Amino acid sequence: MTLNRNDCLARDTADPLAPLRDQFALPEGVIYLDGNSLGAQPKAAAQRAREVILGEWGTGLIRSWNDADWFTLPRRLGDALAPWIGAGAGEVVVTDTTSINLFKVLAAALHAQRQVSPQRKIIVSERSNFPTDLYIAQGLAHLLDDGYALRLIDTPEDLPGALGDDVAIVMLTHVNYRSGAMYDMTARTEEIHASGALAIWDLCHSAGAVPVDLNGANADYAVGCTYKYLNGGPGSPAFVWVNKRHQDTFRQPLSGWWGHRTPFAMQPEYTPDNGIGRYLCGTQPMVSLSLVQCGLDIFAQTTMDALRAKSLALTDLFIELVESRCAAFPLTLVTPRDHAVRGSQVSFEHPEGFAVIQALIARGIIGDYREPHIMRFGFTPLYTSFADVWDSVEALRDVLATKGWDKPEFHRRGAVT
Numbered sequence: 024m025t026l027n028r029n030d031c032l033a034r035d036t037a038d039p040l041a042p043l044r045d046q047f048a049l050p051e052g053v054i055y056l057d058g059n060s061l062g063a064q065p066k067a068a069a070q071r072a073r074e075v076i077l078g079e080w081g082t083g084l085i086r087s088w089n090d091a092d093w094f095t096l097p098r099r100l101g102d103a104l105a106p107w108i109g110a111g112a113g114e115v116v117v118t119d120t121t122s123i124n125l126f127k128v129l130a131a132a133l134h135a136q137r138q139v140s141p142q143r144k145i146i147v148s149e150r151s152n153f154p155t156d157l158y159i160a161q162g163l164a165h166l167l168d169d170g171y172a173l174r175l176i177d178t179p180e181d182l183p184g185a186l187g188d189d190v191a192i193v194m195l196t197h198v199n200y201r202s203g204a205m206y207d208m209t210a211r212t213e214e215i216h217a218s219g220a221l222a223i224w225d226l227c228h229s230a231g232a233v234p235v236d237l238n239g240a241n242a243d244y245a246v247g248c249t250y251k252y253l254n255g256g257p258g259s260p261a262f263v264w265v266n267k268r269h270q271d272t273f274r275q276p277l278s279g280w281w282g283h284r285t286p287f288a289m290q291p292e293y294t295p296d297n298g299i300g301r302y303l304c305g306t307q308p309m310v311s312l313s314l315v316q317c318g319l320d321i322f323a324q325t326t327m328d329a330l331r332a333k334s335l336a337l338t339d340l341f342i343e344l345v346e347s348r349c350a351a352f353p354l355t356l357v358t359p360r361d362h363a364v365r366g367s368q369v370s371f372e373h374p375e376g377f378a379v380i381q382a383l384i385a386r387g388i389i390g391d392y393r394e395p396h397i398m399r400f401g402f403t404p405l406y407t408s409f410a411d412v413w414d415s416v417e418a419l420r421d422v423l424a425t426k427g428w429d430k431p432e433f434h435r436r437g438a439v440t
């Protein structure tokens with residue numbers, strides 16, 4: 024039976040998550056399929072920003088470090104985020120950026136390995152990983168100047184062959200930013216540990232998007248951002264998780280005063296805090312950090328089971344409609360069909376992918392483009408409806424059928440693609 028728009032509207036009526044969309048400030052006439060890059064704005068964020076700027080900063084001034092509990096905010100947000108990634112209280116802090124947090128945990132993991140297996144000098148990662156992850160590993164290897172090097176696999180299936188007694192760390196992104204393919208974290212972590220290496224997981228495209236169980240998987244370290252599926256706001260601070268068994272074994276190298284055991288004793292000697300606190304570095308951007316709670320408050324009204332069920336229903340529907348209604352065009356599905364290895368986005372390759380995405384954006388359908396030829400569509404169950412999926416596919420079909428993408432302005436590239 025072929026689906027129509029009314030079927031999609033009926034699914035929205037039956038969707039228990041549909042009311043949550045009202046808590047986001049989405050512009051009229053826009054279908055937002057880019058929550059995997061920058062999450063939409065929780066309506067509460069504007070009010071919260073007013074409170075922080077006018078009240079906590081404007082009136083409270085320096086008193087707010089205590090009175091508004093600014094100083095403990097990285098830990099409080101970490102505790103609120105923890106259940107969404109299978110972590111416990113005292114295991115996560117929200118701070119700095121994903122790139123910076125990755126530097127900290129890579130250094131910590133390399134140090135831990137040096138104590139037991141100094142011959143392990145290889146960091147295994149994936150060639151298609153988000154580049155900053157690879158750049159940070161390269162930068163740390165360069166800084167240590169002691170034979171450390173990256174070994175890149177081309178597909179997840181290549182992982183076993185890349186392991187060995189020279190490998191210190193495996194650093195993988197759980198859900199690939201381009202393809203939307205997801206690793207089996209538990210099975211892979213077990214395999215990594217069996218080879219004697221430590222496992223670092225990047226959760227940028229997982230946190231708030233798919234079920235994650237860091238403790239269940241017995242992972243070692245994890246990082247991720249809050250501005251994608253968690254809707255924390257542009258550039259909102261990232262998070263870092265360290266398994267309890269590693270927390271006190273190493274002082275991470277960015278040993279700033281916020282990670283000191285008694286920061287206000289103003290001692291000349293650095294003494295790391297016990298626990299996850301030592302993964303902090305320095306003063307945090309309080310306005311931006313405060314808004315992270317607004318996204319988490321919306322998550323607190325639902326469950327990962329409900330989000331995952333709707334996410335898979337949305338991505339299934341999108342794949343089915345694109346394949347049935349845009350069958351005449353050269354579109355290749357890049358994202359796995361198998362639910363077990365699919366994140367919360369769908370990517371299609373098209374030779375003119377860049378221009379097609381620009382033409383869709385001009386019509387208010389906001390997805391994005393990643394080299395080479397990949398059109399990415401993120402599905403955020405908190406605010407994407409089944410009718411949005413229908414309307415997006417109809418717009419795509421029309422852009423392809425009319426060659427609406429073939430205009431000079433849709434081939435022009437800005438600084439950010």
Ligand SMILES: *Cc1c(COP(=O)(O)O)cnc(C)c1O
Pocket residue numbers: 120121122123152153155156196200225227228248261
């Ligand atoms: C988005 C993303 C990042 C971003 O890192 P920043 O330090 O916030 O710029 C890093 N890694 C992955 C896998 C990402 O998807």
